Amino acid sequence: MSQSVRAGAGKTTTFRMLRGLRPATSGHLRVAGVNLRDARAEARRKVGYVAQKFSLYGNLTVAENMRFFGGAYGLHGAALRERTREVLDQFHPVPAGGAPAVRGADAGLAGRAAAQLHALPAGGGGHGAADLLGHAQPVPGQPGGPALQTRWNILPGLMAALSMLQTLLLSALSVAREREQGSFDQLLVTPMSPLEIMAGKALAPVLIGLAQSSIILLVTALWFKVPLAGSLPALYAGLALFTVACVGIGLSISAVSRNMQQATLYTFVLIMPMMLLSGLATPVDNMPPLLRALTLANPLRFAIDLARRIYLEGVGLDAVAYDLWPMALIAALTLPLAAWLFRHRLA
The missing domain is CATH 3.40.50.300 (P-loop containing nucleotide triphosphate hydrolases)
Structure with a gap:
């Protein structure tokens, strides 16, 4: 019922x-x-x-x-x-x-x-x-798993939530750090295009985010004994798409920030509502209608649901397609926006 x-x-x-x-x-x-x-x-x-x-x-x-x-x-x-x-x-x-x-x-x-x-x-x-x-x-x-133990509900979601913190902050600081340290002009005289520079700035945060998710995955499975019911390739495919979406948001922040302090401030202002509206601690269905609508722009909401369903229920990517396409849409919007802002700054 x-x-x-x-x-x-x-x-x-x-x-x-x-x-x-x-x-x-x-x-x-x-x-x-x-x-x-x-x-x-x-x-x-x-x-x-x-x-x-x-x-x-x-x-x-x-x-x-x-x-x-x-x-x-x-x-x-x-x-x-x-x-x-x-x-x-x-x-x-x-x-x-x-x-x-x-x-x-x-x-x-x-x-x-x-x-x-x-x-x-x-x-x-x-x-x-x-x-x-x-x-x-x-x-x-x-939610809660056997004996209603909260680690069954929390730990799979942390694979996405904690990696988002690192990914957003690193990507947001990437271009801002260049601008603050004075090496931004050096980027202007390189033969690389703005798209190539942005891709280089995005690659490291993506790899670090996936590495952090892997660490949490190992802790969840080996230390807390929460068994993996689904497929590792399916889980990593969803997490990789989520990380790319987060990098797009972080690079957009970095492109509009003049220094690292601004980038850090913008990132933490954004991280707080993203965490609160993610469904990690409070189910999205229990939120007021306005807040539920705002969660649709939050990639963390879809990543947490994807991680829980693949890790705990053992479903495939076809069963979480409704989580994949919103993250793909966010990535498709934020990455071109970051590229445009980056080109605008170079110009």
Whole structure:
């Protein structure tokens, strides 16, 4: 349901009503054979539910959290111990030698385990919503990844975000540095054309940006153990196109800057909104309509989505074509603009 209905359509409100957390103002609403209009407490005992902001108690172990929530749902004694053992065997939220306190990502696994624990007591009849968890399959590429660990969502995006910082700054400083150090006149007397000079200035930032992406890729795969599901050539093809688009923006900044201080200032003024409107920390779909429209001019937005889908979901370039052509369009606009500005400066 969350994949097919847009944000704000009332999914959470509907589930809260089905759980008896919000009263129905009119009509008939029955869940597990219970009328929610006049027996919400009874319905809550028969239906498992995990809130959006569900949180376990950090100072309790996973097993202690299970006993607490199991008791809240009417499980006691042998029934609680049996259900706890079944959940631990299914989800393995803690090592066999002990039960550490719940922290960070461990709470994600324990949350699923506690939700499974919320099944009906023996002889209760009916089916709780949490009974379906045993048959659920994880969605590839779902933000957060296994156990809702944030590194699965953040690290693939950092391959594009961090390389953009270096690429933009280096390309923006390239021509400005020549102009500030007085070697700009030397470029005027060389037999190279302005296009050749610009290509030389663009090559180094592109290679450095791809090298930085490679370092982050190695850290993601080897240190943080986030496996690569897609193709390396497809990932590098998308990152290379993104880097070229960033170089076009940086060279345009460099061409209009009179010194390195101006180039640095213009770059950082531009980097901040590009990072905020990239979708790295805040989903683009959750932004106001005006900000969503502004993200269409941000190549980082498309690069992050491309990196996440190829790295986590294993899709090919054909599946991320809607990310490739906006970056190609930005590159096709900024590189000629930088060349024109460069020729104008030389003239």
